[in-house]
Amino acid sequence: MNVFADFFANYGLIILLVALLIFMFWSSRRRMQKQKTEQEAKARQTVPGAEVLLQGGLYGTIVEFDPDNLDQPAIVEIAPGVEIKVHSQAVLRVVNPTEGVVTEDEFIEAEASEAEYIAGVADGDITSISDDQRIAEARRAQDAAKTVDPDTESGTKPQA
Numbered sequence: 001m002n003v004f005a006d007f008f009a010n011y012g013l014i015i016l017l018v019a020l021l022i023f024m025f026w027s028s029r030r031r032m033q034k035q036k037t038e039q040e041a042k043a044r045q046t047v048p049g050a051e052v053l054l055q056g057g058l059y060g061t062i063v064e065f066d067p068d069n070l071d072q073p074a075i076v077e078i079a080p081g082v083e084i085k086v087h088s089q090a091v092l093r094v095v096n097p098t099e100g101v102v103t104e105d106e107f108i109e110a111e112a113s114e115a116e117y118i119a120g121v122a123d124g125d126i127t128s129i130s131d132d133q134r135i136a137e138a139r140r141a142q143d144a145a146k147t148v149d150p151d152t153e154s155g156t157k158p159q160a
Contacts, residue, residue, distance in 0.1 A: 042094060043067035051096035052076065054086060059095065 008015075046052065050062045060076035063083055073085040120135070 042091070045094040046074075046091055050094050053092045053095050055090045055092045060084075062091075065091075 044067070046062055046065050046067060048062050048064065051059065052062055053059055054076065058076075058078055060078040062074065063077050064075040065088060066072045066074075070088045072088060074088045074091060075083050076086055076091075077083045
């Protein structure tokens with residue numbers, strides 16, 4: 001018993017300090033990981049149209065923000081027609097995230113679809129929404145007809 005008492009009397013403080021250093025390292029690393037995930041989540045929500053709270057206490061709407069380059073200033077509209085440049089890290093939190101943000105690919109696809117629609121209206125093929133629905137149904141029927149039934153592939157109809 002005296003051996004343990006002598007060991008802890010001589011080395012107990014060193015063991016306690018090493019344990020404390022390990023705990024401090026572990027907790028700071030964990031805190032840094034948590035902050036990083038919060039920053040990534042904030043960057044995903046910080047898109048044009050999102051309402052944000054700036055560190056100065058101002059509320060505004062994001063006009064321009066580059067989450068990949070945080071050195072680039074963000075442009076925030078604090079009143080209609082009043083836009084200010086702030087450091088991108090001055091955005092404290094996103095108050096009202098924008099839902100349904102359109103990606104660039106979706107925008108390009110929508111533009112192409114709109115161009116087809118406009119061409120259809122200009123040609124007289126489409127005159128109303130019901131015509132548009134009728135054309136879409138006809139295309140679906142054509143796509144369904146393109147799939148070949150193995151029984152009818154030889155050109156003979158199966159007997160009923």
